[in-house]
Amino acid sequence: MEYIIAIFIGLLYSCGVYLVLRRSIVKVILGVFVLSNATNLIIFLSGGITRGGASFIPEGAETVDPATISDPLPQALILTAIVISLGISAYILALKYRYFDVTGTHDLDQLKNTDQR
Amino acid sequence: MDNLLSLLIALIFLAGFATPLIHKLVGKKTGLLLAIVPLTLFIVLVLELLQLPPRESALLQTSVSLLPGMDFAFRIDGLSLIFGLLISGIGTLVLLYAAFYMAKYERQAHFFTYLTLFMGAMIGLVFSDNLMVLFIFWEITSVASFFLIGFDHHVDKSRQAALQALLITGFGGLCLLFAVILTGNITGTYVISELLEQSIHLGNHPQYYLILSLVILGAITKSAQFPFHFWLPGAMQAPTPVSAYLHSATMVNAGVFLLMRIYPIMGGTMPWKYGLMITGGITMFLGAFFSMGQRDFKRILAFTTISALGTMILLIGIDTTSSLKAALVFFIVHGLYKGGLFMIAGIIDKTTGTRDIYDLHGLGRQLPLTAVVTLLALVSMAGLPPMLGFLGKELIYEAKMQLPDVAWLVLPLSVGANIMMVAISITVYYELFFRRKNKAVITLKYRERELPFYFLAGPVLLAAAGLLLGISPTFLELPVGNGLFFMGTLTESIHLSLWHGFNEVLLLSIFTVLSGISVFILRAPITRFIQKMVRWFDQWHLPTLFAQLINKYLTAAAKNTNLLQHGYHRFYLLTFFLAVIALMGLQIFRITEIDLPELAASPIKIHVALLLLISAGAVIYAVFSSSRLSAILAMGVVGYGIALLYLYYGAIDLAITQFLSETVLMVLFVMVIYYLPSFAVLSSRKSRLRDGLISLGVGTFITLVVLKAKFLNLQTPISEYFAATAYTEAHGRNIVNVILVDFRALDTMGEVTVLILAAAGVYSLFRFQIKTLKKKKQNKA
Numbered sequence A: 001m002e003y004i005i006a007i008f009i010g011l012l013y014s015c016g017v018y019l020v021l022r023r024s025i026v027k028v029i030l031g032v033f034v035l036s037n038a039t040n041l042i043i044f045l046s047g048g049i050t051r052g053g054a055s056f057i058p059e060g061a062e063t064v065d066p067a068t069i070s071d072p073l074p075q076a077l078i079l080t081a082i083v084i085s086l087g088i089s090a091y092i093l094a095l096k097y098r099y100f101d102v103t104g105t106h107d108l109d110q111l112k113n114t115d116q117r
Numbered sequence B: 001m002d003n004l005l006s007l008l009i010a011l012i013f014l015a016g017f018a019t020p021l022i023h024k025l026v027g028k029k030t031g032l033l034l035a036i037v038p039l040t041l042f043i044v045l046v047l048e049l050l051q052l053p054p055r056e057s058a059l060l061q062t063s064v065s066l067l068p069g070m071d072f073a074f075r076i077d078g079l080s081l082i083f084g085l086l087i088s089g090i091g092t093l094v095l096l097y098a099a100f101y102m103a104k105y106e107r108q109a110h111f112f113t114y115l116t117l118f119m120g121a122m123i124g125l126v127f128s129d130n131l132m133v134l135f136i137f138w139e140i141t142s143v144a145s146f147f148l149i150g151f152d153h154h155v156d157k158s159r160q161a162a163l164q165a166l167l168i169t170g171f172g173g174l175c176l177l178f179a180v181i182l183t184g185n186i187t188g189t190y191v192i193s194e195l196l197e198q199s200i201h202l203g204n205h206p207q208y209y210l211i212l213s214l215v216i217l218g219a220i221t222k223s224a225q226f227p228f229h230f231w232l233p234g235a236m237q238a239p240t241p242v243s244a245y246l247h248s249a250t251m252v253n254a255g256v257f258l259l260m261r262i263y264p265i266m267g268g269t270m271p272w273k274y275g276l277m278i279t280g281g282i283t284m285f286l287g288a289f290f291s292m293g294q295r296d297f298k299r300i301l302a303f304t305t306i307s308a309l310g311t312m313i314l315l316i317g318i319d320t321t322s323s324l325k326a327a328l329v330f331f332i333v334h335g336l337y338k339g340g341l342f343m344i345a346g347i348i349d350k351t352t353g354t355r356d357i358y359d360l361h362g363l364g365r366q367l368p369l370t371a372v373v374t375l376l377a378l379v380s381m382a383g384l385p386p387m388l389g390f391l392g393k394e395l396i397y398e399a400k401m402q403l404p405d406v407a408w409l410v411l412p413l414s415v416g417a418n419i420m421m422v423a424i425s426i427t428v429y430y431e432l433f434f435r436r437k438n439k440a441v442i443t444l445k446y447r448e449r450e451l452p453f454y455f456l457a458g459p460v461l462l463a464a465a466g467l468l469l470g471i472s473p474t475f476l477e478l479p480v481g482n483g484l485f486f487m488g489t490l491t492e493s494i495h496l497s498l499w500h501g502f503n504e505v506l507l508l509s510i511f512t513v514l515s516g517i518s519v520f521i522l523r524a525p526i527t528r529f530i531q532k533m534v535r536w537f538d539q540w541h542l543p544t545l546f547a548q549l550i551n552k553y554l555t556a557a558a559k560n561t562n563l564l565q566h567g568y569h570r571f572y573l574l575t576f577f578l579a580v581i582a583l584m585g586l587q588i589f590r591i592t593e594i595d596l597p598e599l600a601a602s603p604i605k606i607h608v609a610l611l612l613l614i615s616a617g618a619v620i621y622a623v624f625s626s627s628r629l630s631a632i633l634a635m636g637v638v639g640y641g642i643a644l645l646y647l648y649y650g651a652i653d654l655a656i657t658q659f660l661s662e663t664v665l666m667v668l669f670v671m672v673i674y675y676l677p678s679f680a681v682l683s684s685r686k687s688r689l690r691d692g693l694i695s696l697g698v699g700t701f702i703t704l705v706v707l708k709a710k711f712l713n714l715q716t717p718i719s720e721y722f723a724a725t726a727y728t729e730a731h732g733r734n735i736v737n738v739i740l741v742d743f744r745a746l747d748t749m750g751e752v753t754v755l756i757l758a759a760a761g762v763y764s765l766f767r768f769q770i771k772t773l774k775k776k777k778q779n780k781a
Helices: A002-020 A025-046 A072-103 B002-034 B036-051 B078-101 B108-127 B131-149 B156-187 B192-197 B208-222 B231-235 B240-248 B252-266 B270-291 B297-318 B321-352 B368-382 B388-401 B407-434 B453-471 B474-486 B504-521 B523-540 B542-564 B569-590 B606-624 B628-648 B652-673 B685-710 B719-725 B735-743 B745-780
Strands: B058-060 B065-067 B074-076
Touching: A002 A025, A002 B569, A002 B606, A002 B685, A025 A072, A025 B606, A025 B628, A025 B652, A025 B685, A072 B652, A072 B719, A072 B735, A072 B745, B002 B036, B002 B058, B002 B074, B002 B078, B002 B108, B036 B078, B036 B108, B065 B131, B074 B078, B074 B108, B078 B108, B078 B240, B078 B252, B078 B321, B078 B453, B078 B474, B108 B131, B108 B240, B108 B252, B131 B156, B131 B208, B131 B231, B131 B240, B131 B252, B156 B208, B156 B231, B156 B252, B156 B542, B192 B252, B208 B252, B208 B270, B231 B240, B231 B297, B240 B252, B240 B297, B240 B321, B252 B297, B252 B321, B270 B297, B270 B407, B270 B523, B297 B321, B297 B388, B297 B407, B321 B368, B321 B388, B321 B453, B321 B474, B368 B388, B368 B407, B368 B453, B388 B407, B388 B453, B388 B504, B407 B504, B407 B523, B504 B523, B569 B685, B606 B628, B628 B652, B652 B735, B719 B735, B735 B745
Parallel strands: none
Antiparallel strands: B058 B074
8 A cells, every 4th residue: 555655645746846847826836735735645654554543542541552543643743734834825825816916927937036027 | 561462452452443432532633542552562562572581482371262272372572572563663653643644534433443453453463372363363454454445435446456455365364274274283283382382394294385385375465475466556545554554564564474473384495495585586676676667656665565575575485594584674674664655655645735756846845854754764775874774685685695506596686676776765765855847846735844743753753763773773683583583593692783894795785876876867768668668567467467357257156146046936946856856866776775575565455546546637637737726626636635545544633634724725726716817838848848757757756765764764653652641641532632732732833823924924915915906096096
């Protein structure tokens, strides 16, 4: 299964990089989404994927056998990452909106210098 | 007494930084007030000198240190005392002189700040007992002189001259730093006293040639030696007090000082001798020769300075006891007369409004005191009795005649240079004070009586010092003897006197003077010839060539910058991704510990694989879709697919978060998308193909890295700790949540901060939009 997920991550990366290299800024933003998702998956995979239970400590017990649950640490890290990438993406979108309003272009090549038209 | 000296050096810097404040309080008297500081230092140094034992040096430790092993310790011996006395003495006079000279200038506070800091750096340079500290002071002098030379910063020429001086001396400073570091590495210490005591000589070390050439480069750039001499005539763009100080005791003499200081450590070898003799000899002759072709008094003096510095370097290169003695004495001689002459140039400039010696005439009657003082200074420059200059020149001749093998080359050059010195001295004096032109009288802006005494004090006192020391040079025996002892060349005490009997040296002097007078009589054709030569040399006008070189360098740098900083967003990223591929590729092929086939992978689940297949299809569709909305929806499919994957592998919290954030993003995107232009294919087919290949490469490498990383556990995971303590210590059953809000609560706080910032950013971006819309509407209305 790891092989398939790894290849899937590779594919996501390919698509993300391709999108990020576009001149149209909308595509670049889409590329950033894809790349952040793919990166989260890498962290998830590195924690080990087991068809285990959720990482809860059952009612009544004090501890849980780590072998029976999925690894909680990467999950915590990814959770943080998802939320942050949500914030960043929202910001980029707003910025993009503003930027198109000011410059009137969506072509990054037109943005070579800082002078406004 | 000893601590007083260190305090005084600190005080100069303090005074420098406090100058703007002092200027606010006392206004035009700033220079007079500041002069107290170097004057005190001068008196302290004279007292030190009187106590100086002939064969000992004193070491003043201070508690300040730059780094371990780099203390601000000060070393008092004959060499540093001679330099220190001249720097502080002439410094006092220059400050007094500048108080009047600069009276009508703007930005006086700046001027005195730079001048005082420069003085402090120079004092620090000659007294410091640590090569690294010496280097720092060396650099401060370069920087301070940059500001002083370029003081008239509204004049293009000044700025250019300042930049040139800075670049050349800065280059020399780098060489010096390199040499100092190498020396420190070899000997294990930067402390000059230790180097001298251990009598280490680097002559046999394999890196000796490198170090020596770096040191010599440092010294000759600072001391304006051929072929780096051209910054010095340019530097006379500075206000005259600065030129007087720069030329007489400071800046350019720092190179001479450096060579004398490190002489015991690296001097006396063949490359040392020939390197210095050749540079010094050429500079000495060219400087004296070209001085004859100039019209501007200050420019004439600048070229004679170059010549004098060449003489000193040459003498250090000759490397005998008598030559080093001559070099030290000549430094004093030169400082005294050159400081005075520059100040006189300033006085004449102030009173008449010009410095062109051929425009001026018959000033003798109008400026009688100046005429007398000029006479004394020029007599010293020409090397005639009874001034100290005579003694200096006699010592030089003596040293050169004793030179074993190359006397036949050095001596004629030296005599030639001295003949020119005699001739230029007479010419200057004749043109300024004697020559009558149709009974015309130069109109003066000030009469001599109207000038304040402190304006005239400098040249008068310097000329008097030259005269007194010339008559009784025994006063110099002690410091010169001590200085020579620490250069390791002296075995018995030295004796200095003006009259040394009738011998071949005296004959040579008489010949020099007679030839000098003949050159003066024939000066019209000779000057024309030299001016022709100067014009011919101007084909390779060094300042211009230098400027061109710098310009070429700048153009090349701009070209390179444009190549790398082209402004195309995607090419930056392209570079970045290519570098990543290359580095990752290298690293992957270097790690060969794990082979992929040995992996124990978990079994393939068909439904999960199907989920991934759909997601993959969606993402590929998103890439190639031409509709914005369908691309975004496809992205949503991918996001939900990943959320389901999380869910399948037991990460419930992740799945929920992913669903939520993906939904929010979709909504946001759809909200914004209709304000944005539709997709357009902007790139050519070729660049799309190139980008495709690169992205496939990145993807492949990421897959490989993920697989390698997955099965490489370097550390024991700490997840077990969380599982074990989540309930017992943090009292929560959902381990992921406990990690987020308890174990790694700070992380979460950072995350919340990011969210708040992003929200604030989004809000302000949209608010601006509303404002501009309103404005537009108002404009239309």
